[in-house]
Amino acid sequence: MMTDGRQPVLYVIACGGRPAGELPNLVTSLQADGWTVCVVTTPSGRKFTDSARLTELTGYPVRDDYKRPEEPDVLPPADAMAVVPATFNTINKWAGGISDTLALGLLNEAIGLGLPLVVVPWPNVALARHPAFPVSVERLTSCGVSVLLDPERLPQPASGAPGAASFPWEELKSELRRVYEVCMGRIAPV
Ligand SMILES: Cc1cc2nc3c(=O)[nH]c(=O)nc-3n(C[C@H](O)[C@H](O)[C@H](O)COP(=O)(O)O)c2cc1C
Numbered sequence: 001m002m003t004d005g006r007q008p009v010l011y012v013i014a015c016g017g018r019p020a021g022e023l024p025n026l027v028t029s030l031q032a033d034g035w036t037v038c039v040v041t042t043p044s045g046r047k048f049t050d051s052a053r054l055t056e057l058t059g060y061p062v063r064d065d066y067k068r069p070e071e072p073d074v075l076p077p078a079d080a081m082a083v084v085p086a087t088f089n090t091i092n093k094w095a096g097g098i099s100d101t102l103a104l105g106l107l108n109e110a111i112g113l114g115l116p117l118v119v120v121p122w123p124n125v126a127l128a129r130h131p132a133f134p135v136s137v138e139r140l141t142s143c144g145v146s147v148l149l150d151p152e153r154l155p156q157p158a159s160g161a162p163g164a165a166s167f168p169w170e171e172l173k174s175e176l177r178r179v180y181e182v183c184m185g186r187i188a189p190v
Helices: 016-034 052-057 088-095 102-113 130-142 170-182
Strands: 007-014 036-041 080-086 118-120
Touching: 007 016, 007 102, 016 036, 016 080, 016 130, 016 170, 036 052, 036 102, 080 088, 080 102, 080 170, 088 102, 088 118, 088 130, 102 118, 118 130, 118 170
Parallel strands: 007 036, 007 080, 080 118
Antiparallel strands: none
């Protein structure tokens, strides 16, 4: 997977849910797929991730807040983004155009830039029944965001670490490949 003779840059954006703890495996696998990976977390997502390990794996700092105006950008520009996992909170704020975390600011801009975007919403089954949730998912889908959501696989409330076991890691990787190839004009949209 090359862009102008270089590897495409993927921002993996992690929100505050247990699957964020599995990012090291995902990063390694995405790198093997040909992506240069940078990790951004929400402030809550930071609690679920090992930033030192992810920095070591990616070679880039893990960012979770906007930079100061005088600071340089430390990450290369993104060619695509994946939100893994996307919390109920971030899905609803993203659909509403709220940018009060760096992650949301990047995602809101990415819609305007037309970047390939794949999101795995991961509310528990109770949160998924809140009326705001399907409206937000529909709104993001209508903006061209690829939403991977199977209600049968969502965790029960307070289900702990095993609740993350049904997370669709393989589907995420193949969907990322697909949306990127569509964006590059190498395959036709479905
Ligand atoms: C142990 C724990 C697990 C959580 N798991 C989830 C989850 O799977 N999905 C979700 O939508 N929120 C989950 N939350 C709640 C979010 O972390 C919380 O709503 C937070 O404000 C999300 O912020 P963010 O969207 O900026 O990451 C969890 C919270 C805790 C403490």
